Amino acid sequence: MGEFNNNFILGCSAIGAGLAVIAGIGPGVGQGIAAGHAAAAVGRNPGAKSDVTSTMLLGQAVAETTGLYGLLIAMLLLFVKPLLP
Amino acid sequence: MGQGILLSGAADIDFMIHGVFSYELFGQTVWITTTHVCVLIVMLVIVAFCIAASRVVKKASDVPGTFQNIVELVVEMLDKMVGGVMGKFSPQFRNYISTIFIFILLSNISGLFGLRPPTADYGVTLPMGIMTFTLIHFNKFRYQKVKGVIKGLCDPWPIWAPINVIGDVAVPISLSLRLFANVLSGTVMMALVYALLAKIAIIWPAALHVYFDLFSGAIQTYVFCMLTMTYITDACTTE
Numbered sequence: 001m002g003e004f005n006n007n008f009i010l011g012c013s014a015i016g017a018g019l020a021v022i023a024g025i026g027p028g029v030g031q032g033i034a035a036g037h038a039a040a041a042v043g044r045n046p047g048a049k050s051d052v053t054s055t056m057l058l059g060q061a062v063a064e065t066t067g068l069y070g071l072l073i074a075m076l077l078l079f080v081k082p083l084l085p
Numbered sequence: 086m087g088q089g090i091l092l093s094g095a096a097d098i099d100f101m102i103h104g105v106f107s108y109e110l111f112g113q114t115v116w117i118t119t120t121h122v123c124v125l126i127v128m129l130v131i132v133a134f135c136i137a138a139s140r141v142v143k144k145a146s147d148v149p150g151t152f153q154n155i156v157e158l159v160v161e162m163l164d165k166m167v168g169g170v171m172g173k174f175s176p177q178f179r180n181y182i183s184t185i186f187i188f189i190l191l192s193n194i195s196g197l198f199g200l201r202p203p204t205a206d207y208g209v210t211l212p213m214g215i216m217t218f219t220l221i222h223f224n225k226f227r228y229q230k231v232k233g234v235i236k237g238l239c240d241p242w243p244i245w246a247p248i249n250v251i252g253d254v255a256v257p258i259s260l261s262l263r264l265f266a267n268v269l270s271g272t273v274m275m276a277l278v279y280a281l282l283a284k285i286a287i288i289w290p291a292a293l294h295v296y297f298d299l300f301s302g303a304i305q306t307y308v309f310c311m312l313t314m315t316y317i318t319d320a321c322t323t324e
Contacts, residue, residue: 054311061308065259068266075269079101 009083017077023070030063100269100276102206120206127191127203159187170314174321178314181220185213186310193268193302196275197294202302205268207261214261217313221256225320233323260312267305271297 038056042049076082104116138156145153163183168175192204203209225234238246274297278290 054307057304058308058311061263061304062312064267065263068263068270071270072262072266075273 013077017074020070020073024067027064027067031060098280100272123200124203171318189306196298202268205272207265210261210265214257218257221320228321
């Protein structure tokens with residue numbers, strides 16, 4: 001019975017990890033929007049390309065954080081297994 | 086415990102931190118881990134570079150040789166980066182920012198040389214986040230004085246203060262977690278490729294290495310330093 005319980009918890013942890021990485025959708029959309037606007041900005045003013053690129057990278061990296069939190073939760077659930085007794 | 090065929094390589098997945106040896110300190114067991122070893126190797130490389138650089142710079146010539154050129158290039162690039170963001174505050178923080186830039190960059194790239202990147206350990210990135218936090222608040226008190234700090238705390242209204250405090254505390258946590266999670270995700274991905282696709286991982290993982298170790302590592306280094314500089318400049322600026 002104990003083994004069944006542990007396996008059940010592991011399976012649920014895996015499902016939870018899968019659900020947690022859905023958080024990647026948000027940053028994906030956000031980074032895409034940022035890159036699109038940056039491309040438009042470079043098209044309008046090609047001289048400012050390096051400034052636009054660095055600003056875009058900075059903004060994208062900040063936007064990425066929420067997705068990384070989801071990834072961290074997934075990692076914890078899969079490899080640290082905090083829910084196992 | 087029956088394991089599926091997909092999991093047959095799962096035993097080889099290895100991206101965790103391992104203990105190298107342990108010793109007793111005041112009744113506590115303290116482990117020297119792979120992270121310590123990798124930090125030490127990165128540090129030795131940096132120190133060797135620094136000794137060579139200082140030797141070259143001491144007898145610098147008007148027509149620079151190859152190594153002097155490289156040193157000048159690195160220093161000029163870092164100076165330009167810090168000066169572009171921090172403006173008149175750049176002379177005080179140039180050394181610190183350049184130091185963490187070189188350290189984080191080499192740490193991230195060390196995955197290429199078979200080390201486990203030290204920045205993929207939260208124990209390495211959190212202290213850097215805390216250093217940034219300390220610098221931000223030290224400079225806030227230094228430039229804005231106590232009055233300015235209290236004014237900044239009660240930004241729109243005094244009732245906002247708890248939220249501003251949470252926002253301040255979130256800065257080092259998000260800074261360090263961003264770096265940590267980015268490097269860790271690359272490490273885990275490479276470990277999965279090498280463990281689960283061991284039979285067909287021949288040459289093409291090099292492309293993944295370029296992305297995860299070089300590109301992602303360089304971007305995250307840049308972002309960490311950029312954000313640190315932005316926050317410190319914000320703290321130094323008085324209205």
